Amino acid sequence: MRKFIKGNEAVTIGAIYAGCDAYFGYPITPASEIAHAAAMHFPPLGKEFLQAECETAAINMMYGAAAAGKLSMSASSGPGMSLMQEGMSYLAGAQLPAVVVDIMRTGPGLGNIGPEQGDYNQAVKGGGHGNYRTIVLAPNSVQEMCDLTIKCFELSMKYRNPALLLADAVLGQMMESLTIPDGMLEKQDFSSWSVRGDAVTRKNLVCSIYLEPDLQERHNWMLQEKYESMRCETMAENYLCDDADLVLTAYGSCSRICRSAVDMLRDEGFKVGLFRPISLYPFPEEEMNSAMGGKDVLVVELSNGQYRDDVRLHLRDCDAVIGLANRMGGNLISVEEVLSKARDMLEGSP
Amino acid sequence: MIIRSKGFYDEFERKGGRRRTTHYCAGCGHGIIQKLIAEAMVDLGIQDDTVFVSPVGCAAFCYYYLDCGHVAGPHGRAAAVASGLVRAIPDKVVIAYQGDGDLGAIGFNNAFQAANRGDGFAHFFVNNALYAMTGGQLAPTTLPGQKTTTSPYGRDVVNTGEPLKVCEVFNQLDRPVYIERVSVADSKRIKQARKAIRKALEIQKEGKGYAFVEILSPCPTNMRADSVGAAEFVTKEMEGYFPLGVFRDRSDAETACCMEVAPKTVEEIVDADYAGDVIADMPELRERRYKFSGFGGQGILSLGLVIADAASEMGRHVSWFPSYGPEQRGGSASCSVVVSGREIGSPTIDHPDVLVAMNQPSLERFLPTLRQGAVLIYESSVPLNVEVPEGVNVHPFPAARIASENGVAKAANTALLGCMVELGLLDMPEAEIAEALRRSFSAKPKLIDSNMAVFEAAKEYARKELS
Incomplete structure (x- = not known):
């Protein structure tokens, strides 16, 4: 039904x-x-x-x-x-x-x-x-x-x-x-x-x-x-992270936008994945580390880095590059903004 | 000091040790009041049925003494907690017990609204004209000129108001069943307090509604007096502002019953649209991203919904997202519909494959977002004075005229649906779309035939003029 x-x-x-x-x-x-x-x-x-x-x-x-x-x-x-x-x-x-x-x-x-x-x-x-x-x-x-x-x-x-x-x-x-x-x-x-x-x-x-x-x-x-x-009780979703060079991470509606971005980047030949925490407390620390460990990370959120702080807190790989693409004020982040930030990271631009 | 009172625990274990004295100061009214409540509870045979909500303050520890179920909540919120309790256990006896800071200041609105709703609990309000537990501060009930730790020069009524007369305020409300103010300052008054407390609990036992009893009570410690002096202050000073007596007794009136709502089963409530459970992936199906935009009232949101419903019925992945927040400015409405053979990513659309625009602001806002290969259908009575991006297929369509000519001026959206079908933009059999259109009028079946006529006429126009 x-x-x-x-x-x-x-x-x-x-x-x-x-x-x-x-x-x-x-x-x-x-x-x-x-x-x-x-x-x-x-x-x-x-x-x-x-x-x-x-x-x-x-x-x-x-x-x-x-x-x-x-x-x-x-x-x-x-x-x-x-x-x-x-x-x-x-x-x-x-x-x-x-x-x-x-x-x-x-x-x-x-x-x-x-x-x-x-x-x-x-x-x-x-x-x-x-x-x-x-x-x-x-x-x-x-x-x-x-x-x-x-x-x-x-x-x-x-x-x-x-x-x-x-x-x-x-x-x-x-x-x-x-x-x-x-x-x-x-x-x-x-x-x-x-x-x-x-x-x-x-x-x-x-x-x-x-x-x-x-x-x-x-x-x-x-x-x-x-x-x-x-x-x-932790819950998380790993979408195409295993062979990824760059892992996007986002929760809620942002993760939907990221999924579109991942599909488009994959079509362009980039190895990109998405890690989505479903339980935010308890935080899926193990799942996150196995999906993102050793990889560059792009955090996408509709806030001022609050989620990124938790990513930093829980990611054991201290050398990981952690980028942030975010909007606030009621503006949704567009797929294009995510793509642009992700491409910058994949191509090594600052 | 109170020893072995009816309705009290034999030993006050929660207080620590095997002590049988209360924590109240000598001459305090709380012990007497709680003893009266406990006795009444036993005498009325409601001890098992009673849940007691304690306040924050000196009486926070009622659960040390009264032998019944206990809930201790936040400062000021005993009434709100009781309002929740009476809805959870409507046939039981709920008591809320609050001081004058708790009820009269921080929690006044919760108490007032509970009284206004007539929530079925006994509400005991202990008024000693000050905050006791926190160190003798000014309460809403503090008397004019009375010195407290936060009115060291005496209460200045110009700055802090007159003593709050809660019984008098609550007596303006329709739903309370019983309102009385009593005192425990001497034995004669305690007898009357005993009667009032019993009355309030009888009303609960009989399920008659909200009963409020204000109890003037001495606090020797913070009134800076001995027991006799504090009791005298209550009788001689406080009673001048807070006259004793029954303000209301409607306990003999018939109890009003809640409105009856016809029961339904969960299945009736859920009212599922489609029989199947699973949405299977169809990798061969191309993802289409549609944007519909126009003035509110032009049926833009429903147009998107009909398409979404048809696709959903067919077991496709579909999302529908309405214009929202800042996007709604200027009276325009829009919605984004994504239909896909696989799980949908973003339900929002930056670059639509198909834009259906019914007014000028929609063209201005969304036409520049179209990319090569995208399709624009717009209401042809609107002048197209926005630059069309390269490679966009443009279809002016007289949706409003076709709708009017077929007798349903409001059905421009139905005309646009017919146009989309004819142009092959929906990747679904026409019969499925027509069925979804019929379903959308299930609440107004009279409109089905006329809308189907618009739908057919629109298809014919599109076939002749646009193909």
Whole structure:
């Protein structure tokens, strides 16, 4: 079964198949279609939909619903994502599952509603306070907008940690064919930690406060071990990297533009490949090194080198030439800009 | 100090050790209030059903004492957390407990909106006219002239406003079921507070809606008084600004029910378009990149969608991407459609293979991007005064006229579709395109025949004039 559908709507379809129980959100372009679809589709399925008074309220409603062992989601962008960061920290601290979708727009400040990838650091490094991490998955197609939403819920439940689907306006607005998921995600038993208002969970406490420094430190160590254990969940795509002299690397909509560039450069006889991280946290370090080790690298992103910094951080080959082709402000990078930068690198121009 | 109260844990293990004293200062109202809530919870038989949301502040540690399910969230957000909880467990009892900084300042809108929605929880608001835990600062409820650590010269109402009367504000809203202000400054008042707290919890047990109880409470430490002095301050000073009493009791009124929405299955919601799952690669199929552009309302986006739908139905790789953000300026709309036999790279198009332009701005913007071998179809009533790049095949086409002549002035886009079919630009059987055109009018079946007439007329024109 397939459906020709917008990326933002595919997110909602994914949420339905993931067994999401509730949507709490505040409208913001370019993420609003996710709320529109949830408002339309959740109530007939007996799921909750509530338009919150602000993003701060939305993320705390999610905190409440998650504390009761229910799966909830929200979608936002730019300023709204910033408002949610305190709540993300609390969700991580209290180890609650919840999924937030960030359809990135431009910034800083109000910016505009065009596509950008400037929320990379906020998403991947933990945008709120404290020593925590958010699971971050970056789709690059309408199919992945659905499938990775489901994966976000799956990992969020498995690790009791907030998960973030990091997409941008291109992926949200574009339409492609979506193959409908086979079946529903299996529900997990949260009775050991949730508070559902019943005898089984009466003794439970959902919180992130440990007054004793030693206990707070122990909690922190436990979280770090959990983040370390997530390494087995890394996801990445390697497109024609094996014999490549130059590897382009990009995530999200940029990776689609790079794929076109790789095909064109291959047609011109250049050995070029594309490495695409799908999980941004946990970062696919091993996959990246095996795809890009010993090769020149061209990072393509719609931000100010935030992703390139992570490439530098994770690439063990310290001598690698790492180029950057980037745009900001709502301008997409064109295939030609990527081609031009790649040709410069392949031909050894500065 | 409170020992072995009904509804409290036997020992306060979360506090550390096997202690049975609370962490509250002597003369503080919190212990009394929590004891009243715990007792009511047991007496009403709702202990298993109750989830208690703590604030941040001195009462952050309610979970040391009350024997029920507990959630501790961010400063100010207890109401929002409770709003989420009541939607997750609508048949249970949810309590949110907040101080005056927590509810009256940082979290006021969350509390206010929860009250306005009538979210079904008991909302206990402890007003001691200051921030206690953080060191006795000015709260929204601080009295005029009252000295706090951040109003060392006394509260200046010209600069910081008058004490915030939350009961009076919430009493302007329609949905709250119960609103009362009480005090725990002396035993007579505690009796009334006990009644109010029970009432709020009964309303929850019976699922009647939102109940708000404000409780004036002494804080000897930050009121810089002994227990007696602090209680006197509450009664003599605070009650002057915050009169006690029941503001509203609609607990006997009939409870409103949510609007009914007809249930659907997941399959009905998803409403799949096509039966097959797999999109197989067709390496022999050339990739075509189409750009459609015109004024908003000329059906440009739908024209792209009909083609995308037909290709998708046939199991081809297709992407459709609308003009977006800065590109939409000037009232123009455009979309990019890529149809391919293999996985599509960029859904955006720098150099279209086919440009369909319906207005002057579209020609100005996109015609210069065409390269040798590309095709331009443009609405022939628009003057072509943009330089045509070398090697571009240009087809002026009277789409608007053909549409009007066939009785559907708005169907210029359908005419252009017919033209594209006739010029062989779609690499798909005509029947598939016609079927997709019919599908696009599934919500307005009356328009199918007239649009098919436009489609046929356009093909005929293109066959005679353009081939």
